[in-house]
Amino acid sequence: MRRTVADFDSFVEELRTPVELSAIATARIMAAVRADATRRLRRTRILRAFAAAAVVVLAIGSVIAYRMRSERGDQTGTVVQFAVPVPTAHQVVVVGDFNHWDTHATPLRRTASGTWRAAVRLKPGAHVYSFVVDGTRWMPDPTAPQAPGSSDFGSPNSLVTVAPGTT
Amino acid sequence: MKYAVVVLGLAVVTVRVDAQATDDRLRDAFDAQTYASLHAVVDSARAAGLPAEPLVDKALEGAAKHASTDRIVAVVRDLSARLADARSALGGSGTSEELSAGTAALRAGIAPTTLAELRRLRHNEQVTIPLAVAAELVARGVRPDSASQQVLRLAAAGARDVELAALPRSLASPSVATAGASAAAAAGLTTPGPASLGAKSGGNVQAGKSRSHQRP
Amino acid sequence: MTSDAGPGSPPVVANDADIIARVVAGDTEAFSILVDRYGNRAARYATRMLGDRAEAEEAVQDTFVRAYRALSRCADRERFGHWLFSILINRCRTAGARSGRRARTFVRDEMALVAAAAPDAYDGVAWREEIGHALARLETSQREAFLLKHVEQLSYDEMAAITGAGISALKMRVKRATDQLRSLLHEAYSG
Numbered sequence: 277m278r279r280t281v282a283d284f285d286s287f288v289e290e291l292r293t294p295v296e297l298s299a300i301a302t303a304r305i306m307a308a309v310r311a312d313a314t315r316r317l318r319r320t321r322i323l324r325a326f327a328a329a330a331v332v333v334l335a336i337g338s339v340i341a342y343r344m345r346s347e348r349g350d351q352t353g354t355v356v357q358f359a360v361p362v363p364t365a366h367q368v369v370v371v372g373d374f375n376h377w378d379t380h381a382t383p384l385r386r387t388a389s390g391t392w393r394a395a396v397r398l399k400p401g402a403h404v405y406s407f408v409v410d411g412t413r414w415m416p417d418p419t420a421p422q423a424p425g426s427s428d429f430g431s432p433n434s435l436v437t438v439a440p441g442t443t
Numbered sequence: 444m445k446y447a448v449v450v451l452g453l454a455v456v457t458v459r460v461d462a463q464a465t466d467d468r469l470r471d472a473f474d475a476q477t478y479a480s481l482h483a484v485v486d487s488a489r490a491a492g493l494p495a496e497p498l499v500d501k502a503l504e505g506a507a508k509h510a511s512t513d514r515i516v517a518v519v520r521d522l523s524a525r526l527a528d529a530r531s532a533l534g535g536s537g538t539s540e541e542l543s544a545g546t547a548a549l550r551a552g553i554a555p556t557t558l559a560e561l562r563r564l565r566h567n568e569q570v571t572i573p574l575a576v577a578a579e580l581v582a583r584g585v586r587p588d589s590a591s592q593q594v595l596r597l598a599a600a601g602a603r604d605v606e607l608a609a610l611p612r613s614l615a616s617p618s619v620a621t622a623g624a625s626a627a628a629a630a631g632l633t634t635p636g637p638a639s640l641g642a643k644s645g646g647n648v649q650a651g652k653s654r655s656h657q658r659p
Numbered sequence: 660m661t662s663d664a665g666p667g668s669p670p671v672v673a674n675d676a677d678i679i680a681r682v683v684a685g686d687t688e689a690f691s692i693l694v695d696r697y698g699n700r701a702a703r704y705a706t707r708m709l710g711d712r713a714e715a716e717e718a719v720q721d722t723f724v725r726a727y728r729a730l731s732r733c734a735d736r737e738r739f740g741h742w743l744f745s746i747l748i749n750r751c752r753t754a755g756a757r758s759g760r761r762a763r764t765f766v767r768d769e770m771a772l773v774a775a776a777a778p779d780a781y782d783g784v785a786w787r788e789e790i791g792h793a794l795a796r797l798e799t800s801q802r803e804a805f806l807l808k809h810v811e812q813l814s815y816d817e818m819a820a821i822t823g824a825g826i827s828a829l830k831m832r833v834k835r836a837t838d839q840l841r842s843l844l845h846e847a848y849s850g
């Protein structure tokens with residue numbers, strides 16, 4: 277028996293058949309919600325008691341942990357040179373995932389030939405970036421490929437793949 | 444017991460410092476209402492086990508480019524779905540870098556089966572670089588199926604990341620550049636039709652060595 | 660998004676925003692009203708999406724509990740249903756990823772299934788199984804879009820708000836899903 281378009285409609289109809297959430301599931305949801313409410317109340321009381329004693333330990337711990345991570349971060353990755361010839365520009369920055377698109381983070385320096393350059397340490401992987409000229413003009417890297425789907429916000433981004441290399 | 448508490452405290456604080464730093468970046472860039480909408484998306488993604496960093500970076504990109512907040516929220520939600528798709532294609536798990544590269548690869552037209560196969564071929568090693576290379580090959584004008592084949596062939600042969608990363612550069616090397624698109628097309632590597640998306644020959648940003656490049 | 664309340668139901672005494680305000684203020688029991696309102700629709704979506712009733716119920720339970728925990732962060736309380744569904748969609752994706760191996764195993768059995776669907780063997784059970792199998796063949800994002808459009812009967816604007824995807828992308832996913840489903844159903848039953 278051959279089933280065609282009409283059967284597709286019955287297919288959709290079948291999918292629309294109501295499904296009932298079981299009483300057990302509903303009961304479990306409310307049990308979890310009530311337990312959560314009780315836990316929160318209890319937790320608030322315990323936390324208040326713990327906070328005073330813990331604050332000194334955690335403050336010292338966070339400084340040590342954060343500094344350890346920062347130091348490790350500085351030693352991984354590969355230095356990549358960004359360069360773009362824009363002799364008439366007054367300011368050029370590079371923005372991308374590696375500096376959280378911060379237009380103040382990575383300014384390039386102008387050389388005598390009018391090429392702007394910066395060296396940035398990047399973690400291995402795919403990175404997306406763009407240049408911003410004089411604060412307003414977004415400019416993809418003319419020598420790099422365009423990142424896939426990079427026109428999410430209008431101006432396209434460039435793509436660079438960084439392999440693990442000698443640091 | 445005291446030491447266990449201190450160590451646990453350090454671990455908790457380190458993770459929370461990272462999550463907090465990510466949230467702070469979001470809070471600093473947006474007004475309260477937009478932050479709330481974005482934070483809900485990011486939180487939901489975190490709850491689903493997806494990395495928050497790529498989502499926050501995408502939001503920050505939108506902010507830097509002065510996109511509308513509605514657009515930013517929609518794009519970030521869409522990226523969350525794409526990260527989930529990439530994770531699914533990679534067998535249900537992946538680091539933040541793998542999922543970002545996987546998303547780029549899928550978006551470039553690389554088939555999900557390629558991601559699954561890379562995961563299988565690489566056993567316990569990360570697949571970030573092969574995925575990034577596949578996406579870059581397509582961005583340079585190579586057909587997605589051909590890009591997949593090349594990356595899979597190298598991965599199956601046990602190529603390391605630094606060897607895989609050389610693949611796109613070999614396409615962009617000066618010897619190929621002069622003939623440009625026609626040479627690549629003759630090799631059956633490019634999609635027929637107009638030249639690829641703005642990529643020009645003449646070198647690219649070099650990784651692995653500290654070497655500057657310039658447009659000729 | 661409408662709740663499960665049909666034309667014959669008792670009048671709704673409070674809208675979602677009012678109920679959320681009560682729950683956030685400490686009236687935990689009021690949350691059960693939201694569970695009653697949206698539970699069945701969530702169960703239907705999850706069951707169709709995951710193809711397994713037990714997994715679906717687990718995903719729905721998980722969704723409501725997460726929604727409760729994050730309730731104070733629900734930005735648009737008038738559209739609680741949409742917000743709930745965006746959580747549900749994520750939970751189903753996680754559950755789907757976990758059982759991904761099972762789905763892939765299933766695909767290899769597809770040919771055996773097609774062979775088993777003899778032309779004269781039409782019966783309700785086989786048809787429902789075929790529906791489940793056909794849905795399982797779709798890519799996650801296509802299955803989601805298809806269910807939201809054709810089963811939950813949401814507008815593309817609503818779907819975009821819930822999933823964050825662009826309307827054109829959603830239309831494409833629905834179209835591809837529809838084309839693939841028609842083709843799969845035709846393959847299974849053509850003589």
